[in-house]
Amino acid sequence: MTLHELARxxxxxxxxxxxxxxxWLVAAPGRVNVIGEHNDYNDGFVLPMAIERYAxxxxxxSAGGKNAISIRSTAPGANPIxxxxxxxxxPGEPRWGNYPRGVVAGFLARGIQPRGLDVLLHSxxxxxxxLSSSAALEVCTATLIEAATGKSIDPVAKALLCQxxxxxxxxxxxxxxxxxxxxxxRENHLLLIDCRSRQTELVPMSDPSVAxxxxxxxxxxxxxxxxxxxxxxxxxxxxxxxxxxxxRDATADLLERDRGKLDGVVYRRARHVISEIERTVHAAExxxxxxxxxxxxxxxxxxxxxxxxxxxxxxEADAVVEIAAGIGIKGGVYGCRITGGGFGGCCVALIKADxxxxxxxxxxxxxxxxxxxxxxxxxSRPANGAMVLPGQCPVTETAFQSIDLSPIV
Ligand code: GLA
Numbered sequence: 001m002t003l004h005e006l007a008r009x010x011x012x013x014x015x016x017x018x019x020x021x022x023x024w025l026v027a028a029p030g031r032v033n034v035i036g037e038h039n040d041y042n043d044g045f046v047l048p049m050a051i052e053r054y055a056x057x058x059x060x061x062s063a064g065g066k067n068a069i070s071i072r073s074t075a076p077g078a079n080p081i082x083x084x085x086x087x088x089x090x091p092g093e094p095r096w097g098n099y100p101r102g103v104v105a106g107f108l109a110r111g112i113q114p115r116g117l118d119v120l121l122h123s124x125x126x127x128x129x130x131l132s133s134s135a136a137l138e139v140c141t142a143t144l145i146e147a148a149t150g151k152s153i154d155p156v157a158k159a160l161l162c163q164x165x166x167x168x169x170x171x172x173x174x175x176x177x178x179x180x181x182x183x184x185x186r187e188n189h190l191l192l193i194d195c196r197s198r199q200t201e202l203v204p205m206s207d208p209s210v211a212x213x214x215x216x217x218x219x220x221x222x223x224x225x226x227x228x229x230x231x232x233x234x235x236x237x238x239x240x241x242x243x244x245x246x247x248r249d250a251t252a253d254l255l256e257r258d259r260g261k262l263d264g265v266v267y268r269r270a271r272h273v274i275s276e277i278e279r280t281v282h283a284a285e286x287x288x289x290x291x292x293x294x295x296x297x298x299x300x301x302x303x304x305x306x307x308x309x310x311x312x313x314x315x316e317a318d319a320v321v322e323i324a325a326g327i328g329i330k331g332g333v334y335g336c337r338i339t340g341g342g343f344g345g346c347c348v349a350l351i352k353a354d355x356x357x358x359x360x361x362x363x364x365x366x367x368x369x370x371x372x373x374x375x376x377x378x379x380s381r382p383a384n385g386a387m388v389l390p391g392q393c394p395v396t397e398t399a400f401q402s403i404d405l406s407p408i409v
Contacts, residue, residue, distance in 0.1 A: 003027065006056055006124055007389050010074075014058035014120035017072050022058035022120070024147045028139035028386035029054050030125035031132045031181040032214055032348050033339045034190055034287075035295075035302050036280035038310060040175025042235050043196035043248035044277035047203070047284055048177055049382035050185025051214065055123040055136035056389075057144045062116035071100055071119040075127065085116060091169045099134050102165025103141040110153070110161070114145045126376070128220045130345020134170065135178035138162035143386040156198055159183045173229050185385035192284045196248055205382055207290050210334070211353040214346050215363060216376040217316040221343040228341055231269060231310065238262060238270035247273040272309035276302060296335025296350050300325065303337035312342025316371055320347040323366045332359055 001009065007025055014022040029050035036046035062068060069083040073096065081097030083089055089105040091098045107114055121140070125133040139162050146152045153161070159179040166172050166179075180200065181191050188206040193199075235247055241261050244250050247270055255262075255270055262270065279298045286295040303321050307313035317338040324336035324347075332355030339348040351359050360377045367375045 001124060003052065003054060006054060006122065010056040010058045010120060010122040013074055013122055014060070014118075017120050018060065018063070018118050020060060020063075023060040024144060025056070025058050025389040026140055026143040026147055026387065027054040027056045027389060028136045028143055028182045029185055029383050030136045031178055031185070032212065032346065032380065033177065034212070034348060034350075035276075035283045035299060035337070036177075037276060037302060037306055037337075037339070037342075038231060038235075038312070039273060039276055039280060040177040040193070040195040041173075041232055042239075042273045042277070043246040044273065045280040045284075046175075046177045046193050046195060047190050047280050047287075048181040048185075048193075049190045049205070049212070049380075050181050050385055051125075051131060051380040052383045053123075053125040053131065053136075053380070055121065055125060055133070055140040057119050057121050057140050059117045059119040059144055059148065062118050066116045069100070069104060069114065069117045069119060071097070071121055073121040073123075075121075075123065085114065095170075096137075098169040099137045099165060100141040102169030103138050103162060104145065105169065106161035106165055107142070107145050107149075112145070112149055112151050112153075114149055117144070117148060119144065126216055126346075128345070129216050129218075130340030130342075131214070131216075132178040132182060132340070134166060134172075135162065135174075135182045138165050139179060139182040139386045143388060147388045155183050156180075172225075173232060181385070183385050185383055187382060187384050189382050190284075190287060192280075196246070201284075203284050203287050205287055207292075209353050210290075210292055211351055211356050211379045212381070213349040213351050213356065213359065213363075213377065213379055214339075215320050215336075215349065215367075216346045217314075217320060217344055217367075217371075218373055218375055219314065219316045219344040221314050227312065227343065231312070234266050234269040235273055238266050238273075241266070242270070248277060250274050252278075268309040268311075272305045275305055275309075292334045292350060293329060296329070296333070299335030299337045299348070299350060306338055306342065310342075313338050314342070314344050316344065316367075316373065317342075317347055319370045320363065320367060320375070323363050323370075324349050326366075327359060327362060331355065331362075 332352035
């Protein structure tokens with residue numbers, strides 16, 4: 001589905017649910033991280049791109065002037081939520097509602113009082129697939145509140161407000177990457193984020209000869225919840241022992257010098273982060289120079305490090321990366337790695353654009369042979385960050401470029 005179709009579909013769903021047309025239509029993308037994994041909470045560099053998959057909200061003032069935000073979702077089995085604006089906003093059930101609840105609480109804390117709204121949510125970001133469906137939902141909610149109140153907040157403050165929602169309402173101590181890219185993504189660019197200074201740099205990636213392939217392993221090992229905070233703590237422990245404020249300040253030499261002071265696991269966690277920060281800086285250089293083989297090698301090295309040192313991969317993601325490496329540059333694959341928090345979800349591959357179909361089919365066939373699982377595979381160009389979709393509904397045909405969101409296999 002193109003973004004245009006997605007917007008039209010969401011507007012039509014709103015009309016069907018609430019029996020009137022929406023007044024606002026907003027979207028926020030998911031993301032894929034090309035390289036720089038588990039670097040954001042270590043003050044390091046990350047290099048994600050927004051993808052052509054979006055959380056979309058259609059909304060209008062609530063019927064009867066109700067002082068509440070009611071959100072219905074088209075996701076199967078998702079019960080509707082109501083956020084009462086006359087009482088303090090707290091986390092609750094259903095759990096998916098905690099992302100919008102947290103964002104609304106963030107606006108209230110900034111003294112921005114949203115009005116009562118009826119909202120219809122439709123998302124094309126695969127849920128739990130490591131493509132930041134939750135950040136897309138948070139940023140989409142924030143964009144809607146901005147549109148409905150007419151009060152825009154600075155992009156960095158907006159991303160941080162959404163991150164806080166995730167920390168305090170969803171209990172996930174995430175870094176800043178997902179919310180930053182969903183707010184600040186730019187078409188045909190990756191975003192190099194310095195997670196210490198929070199400065200961002202757009203890195204152009206418009207070479208038509210390369211494509212970013214996203215391979216959803218379609219498995220989610222239920223470890224992320226407990227393992228993610230553990231990794232964060234291990235990194236903090238390493239930094240403390242090494243005498244630095246964060247692992248951003250450590251070097252491979254420093255780590256080797258003090259190796260004896262760290263237990264084996266903490267040592268390996270630190271080795272991943274220190275080397276991954278370096279790889280990310282080099283990958284940005286490689287992308288600026290269109291040196292795709294060099295970028296690809298860094299992606300493979302990132303995967304090895306995530307698998308062996310950070311231990312956040314899983315057999316299914318390892319299988320995808322092995323299949324990709326087997327196809328190799330000759331077959332059109334420059335590099336491949338697991339992306340996102342880990343323990344399943346998606347892999348990202350950098351491939352030759354003219355081999356997209358062949359590679360996708362081979363990867364799907366080999367993955368199914370090895371694991372018995374059907375992968376979902378699609379390409380995405382780097383997309384724009386959150387947006388208010390233009391015009392009143394129905395959206396005009398020319399308002400959107402045609403983006404093919406359908407999976408290849
Ligand atoms: C999750 C978190 C991000 C980041 C990645 C790992 O997606 O939300 O902040 O830490 O894991 O790179």
